[in-house]
Amino acid sequence: MPMQQRMEMWFQAWNSLMQDMERQGARVWPLIIDPPALLDEIEAREKSLGISFPPTIRKILQEGSRQVQINWSLPSRALDPFSLSGDLGWSLDAFEWPYFGVDEECEDDKRYLSFHVGGNGDMLLIDLSTDAEDPPVYSWGHETGEFLLLGKSFTEFVERVTELGCIGAESWNYEALACEDGLDVEGQVAQEWKEWLQAFRTLTLDEAVQDFEKLVVFAKMHGAEDERIQAAFAQYDWEQVLHVWVKHIEQETTSSNLLPWCQLIVKTVGKKAESWVLSLWESEHCERLGSSLRAYVTAVCLPEEEGLQRVIAEMDEVVARKECLLGYAANSHLHHFRAREVILWMEPHVAYPIEGWDDLFAVSRPQWLDLIRWLDGNEAQRQIALSAWGKMLANGESPAGEADWQEIHRLLDVAYEKAILRKEKERVDRIRSALETTMY
Incomplete structure (x- = not known):
């Protein structure tokens, strides 16, 4: 040729x-x-x-x-x-x-x-x-x-x-x-x-919704974030859907694939998977997903108060064993709840490095009272609050409630004066700059 x-x-x-x-x-x-x-x-x-x-x-x-x-x-x-x-x-x-x-x-x-x-x-x-x-x-x-x-x-x-x-x-x-x-x-x-x-390359959602097996294949390839996919699964018995995903989890040999399987359960079964999630807290099943993924499905599929109590108790066990609780670990377990109660639990546990703690503070629906209290707290709390506030401002978010701006500006001045590292001063400067262009 x-x-x-x-x-x-x-x-x-x-x-x-x-x-x-x-x-x-x-x-x-x-x-x-x-x-x-x-x-x-x-x-x-x-x-x-x-x-x-x-x-x-x-x-x-x-x-x-x-x-x-x-x-x-x-x-x-x-x-x-x-x-x-x-x-x-x-x-x-x-x-x-x-x-x-x-x-x-x-x-x-x-x-x-x-x-x-x-x-x-x-x-x-x-x-x-x-x-x-x-x-x-x-x-x-x-x-x-x-x-x-x-x-x-x-x-x-x-x-x-x-x-x-x-x-x-x-x-x-x-x-x-x-x-x-x-x-x-x-x-x-x-x-x-x-x-x-x-x-x-060829399987379409329109084709997949006509057949359960094809729908399963389509979701495995594309996830189930699309509401049309969720609606297609809603046509079928939720126990049948859950059984498919759980079977895949039990057969999975690649740990990185466990999260997508859990996401499919969350998006297509949701709170109906409560019994399965509770089974993950039983000793014979607790190691299958790992504690972080178990916390994820717990946050979504169990009633909020019950789920949060279980995960916080797990974090408290880590502290009780005198193991180092890093912000990354706390964040991976608790950020899905997006609950202010998490901030109250964090308060006595936070320490340097602040990475992870700041993300968790930012997503846990803080109130202005929380921000003021942390800005007036110990050095780690202050830096976590400043970093978290900066992340929120970058996302167009702000704490809930009424802000005491006089006290906030005073605390920002104190934070700048106490800052030792350049990055700490820059953190305060970025917040001040953002506030100048923000209506509050």
């Missing part, structure tokens, strides 16, 4: 892929397919490298495109069993002799020519040692230093990686799909991935 015709087919496949991914809610970057390179541009690059490009590479640059870039990533809420993303490209200017991380000259330094670098530093390389018109392609992992054959020729690599949705260019994207002949597009993993990707 003539190279120009082959590349037109690639261009069509890439355009179709990116249009589908964008329509289905994936994050996509602008598809770059530049015009062909001029002959004198190619020769100038060859001269700077001290080589002549293999004939097929030269033909692709001269008859196809001097630069191609394809990037996509799935939404964070997508339960993708493969965790792959899209990254394929080349550029006339990107052809470089690779550096493999050794100071002395390496025998591979002039064997391989890099044509694309992944976001983590892994490289896609053509192997010049074969003197082939269409050279093999390898991936090089910057952490392992290992070379992985991706295609016995450049065109074979592009054909196969295009069939796989332009996955790459970090080595881990290819590992489960590589064999001794390069990327395997017919094996079990490849077939499962291609089926999953095809479903993601």
Whole structure:
């Protein structure tokens, strides 16, 4: 097949892929397919490298495109069993002799020519040692230093990686799909991935609402933030829906996927999942999700007072064991409640570092009385209150109730005078500046 015709087919496949991914809610970057390179541009690059490009590479640059870039990533809420993303490209200017991380000259330094670098530093390389018109392609992992054959020729690599949705260019994207002949597009993993990707590209909500199994697949791919998805699940018995999600949680082997499963329960079952959440507090089930995720579903699915009492009691146990309670941990367990009672509980427990504590204060619906009390408290409380107030102002939020502005400005003056670090003074200055432009 003539190279120009082959590349037109690639261009069509890439355009179709990116249009589908964008329509289905994936994050996509602008598809770059530049015009062909001029002959004198190619020769100038060859001269700077001290080589002549293999004939097929030269033909692709001269008859196809001097630069191609394809990037996509799935939404964070997508339960993708493969965790792959899209990254394929080349550029006339990107052809470089690779550096493999050794100071002395390496025998591979002039064997391989890099044509694309992944976001983590892994490289896609053509192997010049074969003197082939269409050279093999390898991936090089910057952490392992290992070379992985991706295609016995450049065109074979592009054909196969295009069939796989332009996955790459970090080595881990290819590992489960590589064999001794390069990327395997017919094996079990490849077939499962291609089926999953095809479903993601084509399955619509209108189609999914007609069939429960398809609706489950759609929600696994897109989450259930959309009210239309929630309404579609409301057509079915909530116990049936909960059973599906709980079964997936029990079978899940990747800890990072547990949050999306919990989010699906929260959005499609909500407070009807109360009994299941209570079971998580029983000793034989308490370790499955971990305490932070258990706190999340507790905040949403149990009555607020009961849920908050359970999580605060858990935090008190940490303190009673004389373990260090950091703000990050407290925030991860309590911020979902968005309850002022959390601020009252925090007060005797906060300490440096303030990170996490300030976020928790800001989302816990503070009143002006709380802010004044903390500004007039110990040093950690004051800095937490100032940081939290700054976060609220940045979000267009303010404490509830009536503000005693005379006392607030006095406390800001005191905070500035007592500030030792520059960042502490800057924190006060940012609040003063924001107040000058805020109507209160």
